[in-house]
Amino acid sequence: MKKRVVAYKKLPPALLARLTERFEVSAFDGVNDANRAAFAEAVASAHGLIGASVRMDAALLDPARELEIISTISVGYDTFDVDYLTRRGILLAHTPDVLTETTADTVFALILATARRVVELAELVKAGHWQRSIGPAHFGVDVHHKTLGLIGLGRIGQAVARRANLGFGMNVVYYSRHAVPEAEAAYGARRVELDELYASADFVCVVLPLTAETEQLIDADAFARMRPETIFINGSRGRIVDEAALIQALKSGAIHGAGLDVFEREPLPADSPLLQLPNVVALPHIGSATHETRFAMAEMAVDNLIAGLNGQRPRAVVNPPSRPFAIEGEVR
Numbered sequence: 001m002k003k004r005v006v007a008y009k010k011l012p013p014a015l016l017a018r019l020t021e022r023f024e025v026s027a028f029d030g031v032n033d034a035n036r037a038a039f040a041e042a043v044a045s046a047h048g049l050i051g052a053s054v055r056m057d058a059a060l061l062d063p064a065r066e067l068e069i070i071s072t073i074s075v076g077y078d079t080f081d082v083d084y085l086t087r088r089g090i091l092l093a094h095t096p097d098v099l100t101e102t103t104a105d106t107v108f109a110l111i112l113a114t115a116r117r118v119v120e121l122a123e124l125v126k127a128g129h130w131q132r133s134i135g136p137a138h139f140g141v142d143v144h145h146k147t148l149g150l151i152g153l154g155r156i157g158q159a160v161a162r163r164a165n166l167g168f169g170m171n172v173v174y175y176s177r178h179a180v181p182e183a184e185a186a187y188g189a190r191r192v193e194l195d196e197l198y199a200s201a202d203f204v205c206v207v208l209p210l211t212a213e214t215e216q217l218i219d220a221d222a223f224a225r226m227r228p229e230t231i232f233i234n235g236s237r238g239r240i241v242d243e244a245a246l247i248q249a250l251k252s253g254a255i256h257g258a259g260l261d262v263f264e265r266e267p268l269p270a271d272s273p274l275l276q277l278p279n280v281v282a283l284p285h286i287g288s289a290t291h292e293t294r295f296a297m298a299e300m301a302v303d304n305l306i307a308g309l310n311g312q313r314p315r316a317v318v319n320p321p322s323r324p325f326a327i328e329g330e331v332r
């Protein structure tokens with residue numbers, strides 16, 4: 001009997017075919033109010049799930065007694081209760097590394113776009129308002145040779161640090177649980193406490209995972225410690241920031257601007273005050289959204305799922321089981 005798989009995000013046809021050759025697949029193009037009941041019914045009898053951006057709680061997963069693996073097409077896994085999955089013996093696989101450079105590009109795009117007012121001024125040109133050479137009211141601020149403060153220096157943080165230091169001659173300071181000697185040697189990055197980062201950075205950039213510890217880490221007190229010149233960048237998860245405090249800091253001039261790819265609520269509600277602020281560049285969570293990288297993520301997630309359902313070690317597992325994986329070639 002073939003194992004049953006639920007794909008809850010649309011997969012490229014060639015990758016879906018790799019699954020349908022091996023498994024009985026129920027495919028969903030995202031989960032919404034119209035298909036939620038059918039999705040829950042499919043999950044209840046599945047051995048494997050693959051997809052992204054759907055919160056998986058116990059109410060959904062408790063009935064899925066045969067579930068062996070969830071393969072998320074993302075590096076972040078804050079939509080899962082990892083302890084619950086581990087207790088149930090359900091593997092959680094994810095897609096680190098393949099999206100690192102693309103997401104670092106997006107973070108850098110936000111840094112440049114916000115500092116140089118790219119979106120606002122491009123809109124001015126499109127609206128036909130470029131009638132004379134622009135003056136100080138439309139000038140931006142420099143990025144090169146400024147100080148970048150990275151909160152988190154993991155894979156993406158290091159890729160941003162490389163761009164900043166080697167490409168733009170920026171001085172890099174970082175806040176991290178652990179020292180990262182490679183980044184210190186390669187990019188002159190200096191590890192500091194949060195207070196020093198807030199006080200010294202021209203650009204404060206969050207590249208952390210969302211966890212119980214990081215939720216709302218950047219609060220009103222943090223914004224109060226930043227400088228009026230600070231540009232705040234968030235390319236990781238919206239809930240790491242107290243969004244009301246961010247809006248207040250932008251409105252009051254406590255900080256200069258913000259470049260945001262992620263928000264407390266996504267999609268960002270159309271009436272969000274953030275959208276009224278000219279000093280905000282807001283993107284629709286596109287950190288990894290290029291054709292090449294989204295394909296690579298989906299391919300890695302398919303590989304992870306196939307390996308997991310064969311009892312082998314997926315390339316990236318969040319919660320490796322206590323029992324060993326099968327050896328290469330052995331199918332359980």
Ligand SMILES: NC(=O)c1ccc[n+]([C@@H]2O[C@H](COP(=O)([O-])OP(=O)(O)OC[C@H]3O[C@@H](n4cnc5c(N)ncnc54)[C@H](O)[C@@H]3O)[C@@H](O)[C@H]2O)c1
Pocket residue numbers: 075076077096097099100103151152153154155156157175176177178207208209210211213214235236237261262285286287288
């Ligand atoms: N905007 C997007 O589309 C997009 C794309 C990819 C990743 N992300 C987000 O970016 C996050 C980071 O990705 P990554 O691949 O760099 O992860 P990573 O695990 O390599 O790096 C995260 C770093 O944060 C550090 N960290 C964790 N908790 C901390 C804490 N409380 N205090 C200080 N440091 C702490 C870790 O030690 C690690 O070095 C992901 O978890 C995801 O949520 C967003």
Ligand SMILES: O=C(O)[C@H](O)CO
Pocket residue numbers: 073074075076077099287288289
């Ligand atoms: O965590 C991730 O991988 C991103 O947010 C989605 O691309």
